[in-house]
Amino acid sequence: MTHKIWVFAEQVNGVLDRVALELLTKAKDLADKLEGNTEIAAVLLGKNVKGLCDTLADYGAEVIYVGDSAELDLYNPMLYAPVITNLVKDEDPDIFLFGATAIGSELGPTVAAQLKTGVAAHCVELRINENGLLVASVPSFGGKILGEILVPDNRPQMASVKPGIFVQGEKETREPSIHWLDVTDLKAEGLPLKALRIDKKEPKGVPLEKAEIVFCGGYGIGSKENWAKLETLAARVGGAAACTRPVMDEGWSPGEHVMVGTSGKSIRPKVYIGFGISGATHHICGMKDSGLVINVNRDEHCPVFEVSDIGIVEDLNKVLDQLLMTIQ
Ligand SMILES: Cc1cc2nc3c(=O)[nH]c(=O)nc-3n(C[C@H](O)[C@H](O)[C@H](O)COP(=O)(O)OP(=O)(O)OC[C@H]3O[C@@H](n4cnc5c(N)ncnc54)[C@H](O)[C@@H]3O)c2cc1C
Numbered sequence: 001m002t003h004k005i006w007v008f009a010e011q012v013n014g015v016l017d018r019v020a021l022e023l024l025t026k027a028k029d030l031a032d033k034l035e036g037n038t039e040i041a042a043v044l045l046g047k048n049v050k051g052l053c054d055t056l057a058d059y060g061a062e063v064i065y066v067g068d069s070a071e072l073d074l075y076n077p078m079l080y081a082p083v084i085t086n087l088v089k090d091e092d093p094d095i096f097l098f099g100a101t102a103i104g105s106e107l108g109p110t111v112a113a114q115l116k117t118g119v120a121a122h123c124v125e126l127r128i129n130e131n132g133l134l135v136a137s138v139p140s141f142g143g144k145i146l147g148e149i150l151v152p153d154n155r156p157q158m159a160s161v162k163p164g165i166f167v168q169g170e171k172e173t174r175e176p177s178i179h180w181l182d183v184t185d186l187k188a189e190g191l192p193l194k195a196l197r198i199d200k201k202e203p204k205g206v207p208l209e210k211a212e213i214v215f216c217g218g219y220g221i222g223s224k225e226n227w228a229k230l231e232t233l234a235a236r237v238g239g240a241a242a243c244t245r246p247v248m249d250e251g252w253s254p255g256e257h258v259m260v261g262t263s264g265k266s267i268r269p270k271v272y273i274g275f276g277i278s279g280a281t282h283h284i285c286g287m288k289d290s291g292l293v294i295n296v297n298r299d300e301h302c303p304v305f306e307v308s309d310i311g312i313v314e315d316l317n318k319v320l321d322q323l324l325m326t327i328q
Pocket residue numbers: 142143217218219220221243244245246247259260261262263264265275276277278279280281282283286296297298299302314315316317
């Protein structure tokens with residue numbers, strides 16, 4: 001019997017999301033743990049997307065299901081979901097992985113609901129257990145524990161993972177088997193939901209994922225003024241400012257694009273300096289692979305110090321002001 005692991009190959013404007021390649025790399029790892037043969041496939045929808053197949057193959061896709069149509073140019077769940085659901089019904093994959101991106105976070109659960117199967121969202125680890133089942137780890141109870149989610153009875157076992165949680169592997173040239181889906185009857189016209197265009201807003205400064213030094217503010221920063229200080233520090237050293245979820249919820253930071261964690265971004269800067277962060281799993285999952293980790297917290301027993309190379313027990317206001325004076 002051949003197992004099948006599928007990855008949704010998300011693309012926008014003909015550019016693959018890196019999470020597709022990270023998930024294909026992870027799929028190879030999962031395939032090694034399954035007994036018998038395993039086929040890894042990518043599902044690619046869009047307009048004129050054939051050029052992306054070589055890249056998907058290079059990162060592990062042996063089979064690529066391609067739905068190519070002008071109607072699939074812009075993502076629309078009312079078109080994408082039925083195409084994928086019907087394909088799953090025909091091919092019966094064991095595991096289906098999505099990026100926990102804006103698109104994947106909607107499309108994955110929509111497909112899962114149509115198939116009446118389970119999807120574990122925002123996973124931080126995936127493994128195969130002794131019974132050959134997918135075990136998806138998700139931070140639970142406010143991030144205090146890692147819950148393990150299994151889908152024992154229904155198929156496919158589905159999971160979504162944020163970009164950056166897994167690492168993209170080495171390229172390995174291979175010739176994929178391409179299966180063209182019949183999407184000639186797809187029509188966006190008449191659907192209640194219509195995708196008109198993509199408006200992209202470029203963030204200011206160094207993108208968080210590319211910054212070598214990150215100044216991260218937690219709830220302890222307490223104000224927009226302190227957030228501005230983090231941005232100033234970041235600008236002075238060519239780094240980036242980031243935040244935990246409560247900082248975004250309070251409106252102190254500009255939005256989700258600077259949030260780090262399971263529902264935010266995963267980062268690996270050379271230096272991460274946290275201010276007023278308690279160290280909840282939801283946040284730590286997004287920065288645990290950073291190089292040097294420094295944290296400032298006034299509570300000497302704070303759990304964040306367990307994941308820090310250097311811990312500074314101090315009022316963060318003092319440290320911030322001293323840093324601003326030093327780094328002119
Ligand atoms: C489904 C779900 C998804 C989530 N996803 C994310 C995510 O992606 N990213 C994320 O960050 N969170 C996420 N969370 C929230 C997460 O569980 C924690 O609640 C959050 O990370 C805590 O943020 P914090 O450390 O900034 O705040 P707190 O836990 O409130 O910690 C504040 C810290 O600041 C310290 N402090 C206060 N004042 C000072 C001072 N003057 N000087 C020095 N130290 C001070 C305190 O001692 C404390 O340790 C999620 C939660 C759920 C339920």
